[in-house]
Amino acid sequence: xxxxxxxxWGLRDELAAHLVLSFAALALGIVIALPLIVAxxxxxxxxxxxxxxxxxxxTVPALALLxxxxxxxxxLSALIGGGIPALGFLPALLALALYAVLPILHNGVAGLRGxxxxxxxxxxxxxxxPAQKLRWVEAPLVxxxxxxxxxxxxxxxxGAATLATTVGATSLGNPIFAGLQTQNWVLVLAGCAAxxxxxxxxxxxxxxxxxxxxxxxxxxxxxxLALVAVALGWAMLPARAEQRPALVVGAKNFSEQYILxxxxxxxxxxxGFAVSYREGLGSAVVFKALESGDIDAxxxxxxxxxxxELKRTDTPSPAAMRQGLAxxxxxxxxxxxxxxxxxxNAYVFAMKPEVAKARGIVSLQDLVSVAPDLTLGSDxxxxxxxxxxxxxxxxxxxxxxxxxxSPTFMYRALASGDADVITxxxxxxxxxxxxxxxxSDPARxxxxxxxxxxxxxxxxxxxxxxxxxRPLLGRIPVVAMREANYQVDRDTAxxxxxxxxxxxxxxxxxxx
Amino acid sequence: xxxxxxxxxxxxxxxxxRAVEAVDLTIAGGSFxxxxxxxxxxxxTLLRAINRLDEAAQREGRVTIGGADVTAxxxxxxxxxxxxxxxxxxxxxxxxxxxxxxxxxRARGDGLGExxxxxxxxxxxxxxxxxxxMPRELSGGQAQRVGIARALAIExxxxxxxxxxxxxDPVTRDALGxxxxxxxxxxxxxxxxxxxxxxxxxxLADRVIVLAAGRIVADATPADLAAGRGGAEAEALVAIPRExxxxxxxxxxxxxx
Numbered sequence: 001x002x003x004x005x006x007x008x009w010g011l012r013d014e015l016a017a018h019l020v021l022s023f024a025a026l027a028l029g030i031v032i033a034l035p036l037i038v039a040x041x042x043x044x045x046x047x048x049x050x051x052x053x054x055x056x057x058x059t060v061p062a063l064a065l066l067x068x069x070x071x072x073x074x075x076l077s078a079l080i081g082g083g084i085p086a087l088g089f090l091p092a093l094l095a096l097a098l099y100a101v102l103p104i105l106h107n108g109v110a111g112l113r114g115x116x117x118x119x120x121x122x123x124x125x126x127x128x129x130p131a132q133k134l135r136w137v138e139a140p141l142v143x144x145x146x147x148x149x150x151x152x153x154x155x156x157x158x159g160a161a162t163l164a165t166t167v168g169a170t171s172l173g174n175p176i177f178a179g180l181q182t183q184n185w186v187l188v189l190a191g192c193a194a195x196x197x198x199x200x201x202x203x204x205x206x207x208x209x210x211x212x213x214x215x216x217x218x219x220x221x222x223x224x225l226a227l228v229a230v231a232l233g234w235a236m237l238p239a240r241a242e243q244r245p246a247l248v249v250g251a252k253n254f255s256e257q258y259i260l261x262x263x264x265x266x267x268x269x270x271x272g273f274a275v276s277y278r279e280g281l282g283s284a285v286v287f288k289a290l291e292s293g294d295i296d297a298x299x300x301x302x303x304x305x306x307x308x309e310l311k312r313t314d315t316p317s318p319a320a321m322r323q324g325l326a327x328x329x330x331x332x333x334x335x336x337x338x339x340x341x342x343x344x345n346a347y348v349f350a351m352k353p354e355v356a357k358a359r360g361i362v363s364l365q366d367l368v369s370v371a372p373d374l375t376l377g378s379d380x381x382x383x384x385x386x387x388x389x390x391x392x393x394x395x396x397x398x399x400x401x402x403x404x405x406s407p408t409f410m411y412r413a414l415a416s417g418d419a420d421v422i423t424x425x426x427x428x429x430x431x432x433x434x435x436x437x438x439x440s441d442p443a444r445x446x447x448x449x450x451x452x453x454x455x456x457x458x459x460x461x462x463x464x465x466x467x468x469x470r471p472l473l474g475r476i477p478v479v480a481m482r483e484a485n486y487q488v489d490r491d492t493a494x495x496x497x498x499x500x501x502x503x504x505x506x507x508x509x510x511x512x
Numbered sequence: 513x514x515x516x517x518x519x520x521x522x523x524x525x526x527x528x529x530r531a532v533e534a535v536d537l538t539i540a541g542g543s544f545x546x547x548x549x550x551x552x553x554x555x556x557t558l559l560r561a562i563n564r565l566d567e568a569a570q571r572e573g574r575v576t577i578g579g580a581d582v583t584a585x586x587x588x589x590x591x592x593x594x595x596x597x598x599x600x601x602x603x604x605x606x607x608x609x610x611x612x613x614x615x616x617x618r619a620r621g622d623g624l625g626e627x628x629x630x631x632x633x634x635x636x637x638x639x640x641x642x643x644x645x646m647p648r649e650l651s652g653g654q655a656q657r658v659g660i661a662r663a664l665a666i667e668x669x670x671x672x673x674x675x676x677x678x679x680x681d682p683v684t685r686d687a688l689g690x691x692x693x694x695x696x697x698x699x700x701x702x703x704x705x706x707x708x709x710x711x712x713x714x715x716l717a718d719r720v721i722v723l724a725a726g727r728i729v730a731d732a733t734p735a736d737l738a739a740g741r742g743g744a745e746a747e748a749l750v751a752i753p754r755e756x757x758x759x760x761x762x763x764x765x766x767x768x769x
Contacts, residue, residue: 122602125565126616126662127591136615140606 007175007190015194016235017170022161022198023232025093026154029100036101037108037146041138042130047109054102062160066095066167070285074292087278087285087294092164092171099160100153107149111142147210154206158199162191167285168250168278168294172198177280182255182488182497183408201231245272247459250286250295251279254407255488255497256345256427256481260299262501264453264469267510268297271468283308283381287454290335296456297469301345303447307386315390318448325452336460338453338469343478345427346449347387349439355420356437363440364395367421375401377410377419387446394445408489427451427478429486451476475508483507513542514669514702515578517562522573524557524566524726531557531569533726539719541578544696544703546713548749549723555706556674558723562704563594563672577670592620595663595701598674601655603647609633609658610643616666624665632661635698637691653684657691664695671696673705677712689716711753714738722746 040047057065069091077084084090115138123133165173172195179187205224212221247268251261258279265275278295287309289295302321306312310328326337349364356362359370367374376399382388383402391397399421405413411430413419424431424438426449431438453472459465484504487495495503505511517539524532532554539545547555560566561575564582575582582590603612613632614624624632630640636657647655656676663671673692677685693716696703707713713720714734722730722745730737730746737750 116600116602116605118598118600118602119604120602121565121598121600122604122662125563125591125594125596125598125602126619126666127588128615128619129588132619136618137604141604 003186004190007186008194011172011175011190011194014170014172014174014191015198016237018158018161018172018195019198019231019235021089021092021164021169021171022096022154022158022202023228025096025161026100026150026157028093028097029153029157030104030150032097033101033104033108033149034146036105037112037142038134040105040109041112041134050105051109054105057098058102062095062099063163063166065099066092066163067282067285069095070167070288074288077292085294086292087168087289089169091167092161092169095167096157096161096164100157103152103156104146104149107145107152108142111145112138114145115141144210144214147206147213151203151206151210154202155199158195158202162195165280166282168281168289170276170278174279177253178258178497180406181253181280181408182258182494183491184494184496245462246274246276247296247465248294249275249277250281250289250298251277252283252286252298253280254425255500256425256485257299258497259484259488259500259504260341260451262497263504263510264297264299264472266501266505267468267472268465271464273465273468290454290456293456293458296459296465298454299341299451300454301449302340302452303346303387303449305452306447307390311386313386313390315444315447318450321448322450322452329454334457336455336457338455338460338466339473341451341453341472341476342474343427343451343476343481344449345425345451345481347382347446348424348426348431349421350414350424350431350436351421351439352414353435353437356439361439362437363442364391364397364445365442367439368395368397371397371399371421374399374420375403375418377403377405377413377422379407379410379423380404382423390445390447394443411489427481427485428489429482429484430489432482433486433490451481471510475510476504477508480504480507513700516541517670517702517704518574518576518579519558519561520574520576522558522561522571522575524554524561524569524571526569530726532561534573535726535728537721537728537731539702539704541702542700543719544693544705544717546705546707546717546720547723548707548710548713548720550708553723554726555723557726559672559674559704559706562670563591563596565596588619592616592666593668593670595666595668595671596674597656597659597663597672597676599676599678601659603650603655603658603662605647607647608643609645609647609650612647612658613643613661613665615662620666628665632665633658635664635695636661637687653680653688656680656688660688660692660695664699669701671701671703673703675706675708678707678709685712692716710737710749714750714753720746722749 036050040050070086073084073086073091077086119137123137128136161171162173162176164171165177172191175187175191179185179191205227209221209224212218212224249261249265251257261277261279265277269275281289283304286298287300287305290298302318302325305325306321310324329335329337351361361367361370383404403413403419410422414422424436453469455469484500487500487503488497519535519537522532522535535558547558549555557566562582564587604615610629613629617624629643633640633642638654638657650658677688680688689712705713705717714737717734719733720737721728724745730743732742732746736742737746740747742750
């Protein structure tokens, strides 16, 4: 229990960032919604168009909406010659604000439509101008409904802001996503508790303002606004004055990435940089983030870049692929491939040994004839990746069913029999720990997946940054990486990614 | 004294519905005129042509107040000179009675003092303590009294009443009718009352105009109407209260025997 409280206490920065992000998004949502309500009051068509658009936005899943703003801002930035940050606060702010518009707009329009026609007629007959009518009659009568809409929007926004983690904005989603990946339930619980607490507190303050308006007691409303101001003041207080040059380390959404990010980050920290982390980024986002300088270092895998970024479908030798990637990256002022870390994390197809033995399967070729009886469990993105197209071209695999899991749950599904074959990762500690059978790839359809250390132009131009990272190259054998991953992924005596990174540094002789 | 109001070939159509059809009518300044007719006869539409609450209709013809075309005055300015009271009252539910009464003056840029509000409430038969009440705390009759005070607060020369008593009980209705008539006299207003109740029209107005299907079918004084000299359409409407009065008188006579 005390671990929960210390973890919760440690989320101060995430809570502050979450609060600023969701309040800013809510404020922007209100600023967008209010003029639309006024326009809707004057024009029935405007009301329909505005409501239609807002509803359309709402049908886009929050996660997708956040993700869509990344390329949007990126191309916008390119259009005006740079300067718009495409990752982090801005895309999260815009997506959440759009999300907040609907309940406010909806309630406002409904309130105006529900207004007693006699009241409108009286206002007109008394010779009120449209502005007077809005200010004295319509606005005060619709205000309680609009406030109720703002309350709904506030709770949504605080909840949805946890997803901002995926576009690199710090939020209470950080502990939730990290905890889910590393199965650190205390971390997940603390993140959820903090988010729920913030949502409830926000709702409580808004109730106060709502009461103040409804009962015409301005003091209550002002008290509510003062509480908001105090909370924002606390959240925007800089945690501590940071004078050191800042670098951002990125990570995708699985344990190995979290561990390596912490390993890279601790070395940069020792070299005198102020390090922050953007973790849980999608594969498609993370490389673009490096190119645009939103992050400064992360680890990717040769085959992933080869197929996703270079759009190549061939599978050359590891050295040729590395050279191709280095050439691709060698744009002046662009990101750099610093080198390989020394291990490979390839997609491998794995099965429970008894199942594989019973059916006599040792290779992907053997799988072809029995696949119709089996269920494939993959991670969330594998079935959309070019690797899967390459594999299914080389081996005509037609499974009974294809199921997608987040990586951690994929292994659970294999253990429980919900999946018969999984697309595992060769550096995963659970392959050895669960004694899984890894199927060979006689047609060499799956490319090489050497772990590559990639750095931004800023890091590449700074000898201290390069100096801090260069010792990592070729230093991490797959056995050590597997063990570190397993320390985080296993069910008992779990370590945090930080602890596993420390262990890895000691094990490989990188620690001082 | 209130100004003359004149309708010249006034038509008001809502799509295919011909609410008012080529009406010519002159209402003398300072007179109290009732427009009577069944639902859909066009009486409210004709009334609303004066303060231009009929912007949704296709309009033809001219309406003048004291010789000036109503479309020549800016809309808000026109309405701020005309008192308007209607059946659903339309008090602003979030304002107390004093604020409701003062709204027209506030719209013109000045306000209404406590004493002025009290005087207005007194004129419509409410004590000054009503000033701080909210509309939801009023009975229907009290609310309509506030509605009349609100219409009079702007010192209008014209008072337009659109079925103002239709939703009230007979006792309140009778009392309020007398109040309105007294205010009409005291202020020298030009007053137009729209009602479907012929008895009410005859007892309050100096002149009764009957409308049917958007046209004027009768135009007579209450005395002429009572004497059966209003024409067939008017007589059909007058016959009902006359018959009711006769039967009530008979009941009384029976009881006396």
